[in-house]
Amino acid sequence: KNQVEQSPQSLIILEGKNCTLQCNYTVSPFSNLRWYKQDTGRGPVSLTIMTFSENTKSNGRYTATLDADTKQSSLHITASQLSDSASYICVVSARSGNTPLVFGKGTRLSVIA
Amino acid sequence: NAGVTQTPKFQVLKTGQSMTLQCAQDMNHNSMYWYRQDPGMGLRLIYYSASEGTTDKGEVPNGYNVSRLNKREFSLRLESAAPSQTSVYFCASSEGSGTGRVGTFGSGTRLTVV
Numbered sequence: 692k693n694q695v696e697q698s699p700q701s702l703i704i705l706e707g708k709n710c711t712l713q714c715n716y717t718v719s720p721f722s723n724l725r726w727y728k729q730d731t732g733r734g735p736v737s738l739t740i741m742t743f744s745e746n747t748k749s750n751g752r753y754t755a756t757l758d759a760d761t762k763q764s765s766l767h768i769t770a771s772q773l774s775d776s777a778s779y780i781c782v783v784s785a786r787s788g789n790t791p792l793v794f795g796k797g798t799r800l801s802v803i804a
Numbered sequence: 805n806a807g808v809t810q811t812p813k814f815q816v817l818k819t820g821q822s823m824t825l826q827c828a829q830d831m832n833h834n835s836m837y838w839y840r841q842d843p844g845m846g847l848r849l850i851y852y853s854a855s856e857g858t859t860d861k862g863e864v865p866n867g868y869n870v871s872r873l874n875k876r877e878f879s880l881r882l883e884s885a886a887p888s889q890t891s892v893y894f895c896a897s898s899e900g901s902g903t904g905r906v907g908t909f910g911s912g913t914r915l916t917v918v
Contacts, residue, residue, distance in 0.1 A: 695846065734808070734894050734909030735847075780846070791863055794846030 693718040695783050695795035703801045708771055712798045714764040714781030722786040726755050726766045729778045729797065738766070738779075771802045806830050808910035810895050816916045817885040825880040825913050827895030833908070835898045836878035837862075838870060840891040841912075847894065853878055885917045 695716045704710050716724070723742045727735035739748045739755040741764070747756045752769045768775055778797040785793075811826045829836065834855050839847040839862075849862030853872040867889060869881045878897075882889060892914050898907040 732912070734896075734911045736909070737907065791849045792847075794848075796844060796846050 693783075693785065693793045695781055695793045697779075697781050697795035697798050699798060700796070701799040701801070703803060704771055706771060706773055706802055706804050710768050710771060710800065712766045712768075712779050712781075712800070714766070714795055716762050716764070716781070716783045716793070716795075718783040718785050718793050720786040721759060721762070722784040724755075724757055724764050724784070725782045726753070726764075727780040727782060729780055731777070735780055768800075771800075773802050773804065776800060776802045808895055808897055808908050810893075810910035810913050812913060813911070814914050816918065817882075818918060819886060821885050822881070822883050823885065824882075825893055825895075825915075826877070827879065827910060828877045829895075829897040829908070830876065831897060831899075831908065832875070833897035833899050834875070836872065837896045837898075838868070838878070838880045839894045839896065840864065841894060842891050850880065850893075882915075885915075887917045889915065890917045891915060 698713045723740055725740045726738045728738050729735040738750050738753050741748050741757045743759050754767045757764045778799050780797040781795040783793045808829045837852040838850040841847050848864050850864055850868050851862055851870040853859045856875045859870050859872055871879045892912045894912050895910040
């Protein structure tokens with residue numbers, strides 16, 4: 692069964708600190724993996740997208756890594772800001788174009804002053 | 805730069821009432837999607853439209869109908885609302901066809917069925 696598991700479920704960090712969110716997946720055959728940021732009351736916004744051949748991709752203070760062999764991805768946030776408080780969702784796409792995207796349940800990040 | 809626009813943002817329905825959620829995109833995308841998001845669960849696909857004139861069921865289509873009115877607009881209808889349909893509904897669109905290509909989401913419609 693295609694699944695995406697994220698950890699931790701929630702995380703609280705101090706402003707300025709770094710953090711890493713994890714994503715494990717069993718989607719096969721793998722096509723790409725995306726990280727989305729979802730602010731409270733808003734729709735998800737894409738941060739990064741990685742294909743099978745990409746190991747790392749950055750978007751400002753956000754850096755995503757992908758290990759397709761172990762089927763793991765991580766999202767590292769550097770020098771966190773209060774505005775980073777949001778849910779971060781890992782989404783995996785199978786190679787078949789009409790297979791629904793598989794969404795993780797998200798990690799709820801709270802950055803406090 | 806509107807992107808994907810959903811209306812209404814909030815709605816309360818009584819069990820058995822009907823309503824239509826509206827969605828429009830201004831990015832000339834071919835494909836559009838309707839998802840629901842429930843607490844503790846990932847987004848789940850209700851219906852999608854790979855191109856104008858076509859619609860297909862997703863993972864959780866029961867109790868819903870859709871209409872791809874034109875390339876810009878994709879509506880979701882609840883014919884007889886049930887409390888189990890209380891959720892946040894997101895419309896999304898993408899350039900390519902197929903359910904694996906979602907790119908841009910709307911800001912959501914929070915629906916409560918009492």
